[in-house]
């Protein structure tokens with residue numbers, strides 16, 4: 001009997017693992033990085049995704065979703081994956097024939113695969129998860145990589161607020177599109193978290209705070225506040241679903257909170273100053289089916305209204321013309337740069353204190369500035385060497401004019417190179433470094449002078465030699481003339497008479 005039970009157990013186990021194997025996504029998997037993870041290990045994992053030769057130099061779009069537990073964040077991202085696979089090529093599908101599929105939401109009975117999502121109230125996602133496959137796009141000649149990121153839930157009942165703030169902070173810094181998944185309505189602590197993150201972002205971009213940190217644009221690109229399980233009925237059908245309702249509702253929430261503990265105006269200002277673009281979207285519930293434990297996410301079981309809204313929402317975020325590129329302090333970054341930045345952000349949020357903006361500057365922006373400035377000085381020196389004319393007697397004056405002209409030329413070349421500091425700050429830095437390079441180079445002016453004198457002397461010597469040669473030639477010809485002969489005879493005669501000492505004086 002026991003053997004029978006055991007065999008049955010094995011059989012059921014095999015069937016379950018077979019189903020699971022079948023449910024693996026065909027083109028990718030989630031790569032999880034824990035907040036406590038060693039940076040080396042995180043680096044190894046992420047290198048595998050970002051350092052692909054087809055990816056590393058592309059500009060990036062990073063879509064992230066953070067927020068309430070068990071509110072379909074991973075579920076939503078998996079429909080995003082369906083849109084992406086139907087509309088873009090990806091690294092893992094590069095060798096397959098590709099035809100855009102306008103019915104991107106898939107077959108009616110297709111189980112929803114991708115990031116792990118599940119029924120129940122236990123959190124299923126821990127840390128931060130990256131989709132291992134990356135989508136490729138080219139817009140106006142600019143090559144773009146699209147990266148998807150899922151996160152562990154925050155804003156739970158027994159939430160660790162510090163951990164929540166970290167998750168929100170990290171995802172905000174890394175993403176270019178941050179979706180804040182909210183259950184029904186905004187509560188004070190959710191706004192507080194957002195303020196914390198935006199406070200820090202403000203600090204890193206505030207010129208006064210750290211002197212060197214400057215940026216003209218906002219620190220983050222796109223924030224979408226996504227209200228899940230929206231029921232307009234509860235609000236007397238005042239708003240309506242989608243973006244329009246979202247905008248109205250967000251305005252109302254922020255206004256109605258004036259006078260509570262939280263300075264909502266302050267939060268509102270901070271958020272506005274932190275994102276280039278802020279939207280809110282009211283998304284109704286997928287329907288009763290979500291309480292069914294066997295529900296596998298298939299399209300035909302979802303509420304019609306939810307289907308219409310989720311189509312609008314995903315198309316609006318991920319359509320080629322709407323993609324928001326990741327910028328760090330004004331500069332659109334490449335996947336390679338983003339990887340460095342992600343590791344830095346992980347390191348910055350590791351401690352229990354709020355990360356220091358100086359740390360971000362020292363580790364990420366300063367090396368870029370130094371490298372660009374070195375390139376500018378090298379370009380300046382190359383041009384100076386080419387323009388130096390050893391034979392010009394006015395070399396000293398010319399050197400100074402060349403220096404000023406070439407410095408301006410180099411600044412002109414470099415001032416529009418995209419970078420993470422402001423243009424003026426950068427111009428100031430390279431001017432200074434060029435001046436220093438000029439001063440250091442000036443001692444070699446003495447060498448130049450010596451070379452010039454030596455060169456001049458050599459020229460004079462050559463001229464003297466050629467004059468001598470010409471004279472000698474002329475003398476030989478003259479010696480053969482009758483005048484010379486008679487003159488020579490006369491001279492010798494005079495010499496014989498004791499009237500002159502030098503018989504060779506006639507030349």
Ligand SMILES: Nc1nc2c(ncn2[C@@H]2O[C@H](COP(=O)(O)OP(=O)(O)O)[C@@H](O)[C@H]2O)c(=O)[nH]1
Nearest residue numbers: 069070071072073074075117118119228286290
């Ligand atoms: N209440 C609600 N549940 C949803 C929604 N979308 C999906 N779900 C269900 O929520 C459960 C958890 O989904 P999951 O994506 O793992 O949630 P996550 O923890 O936020 O990532 C699953 O049973 C889903 O079917 C939604 O819009 N509202």
Ligand SMILES: [Mg+2]
Nearest residue numbers: 073074124125
């Ligand atoms: Mg999840």
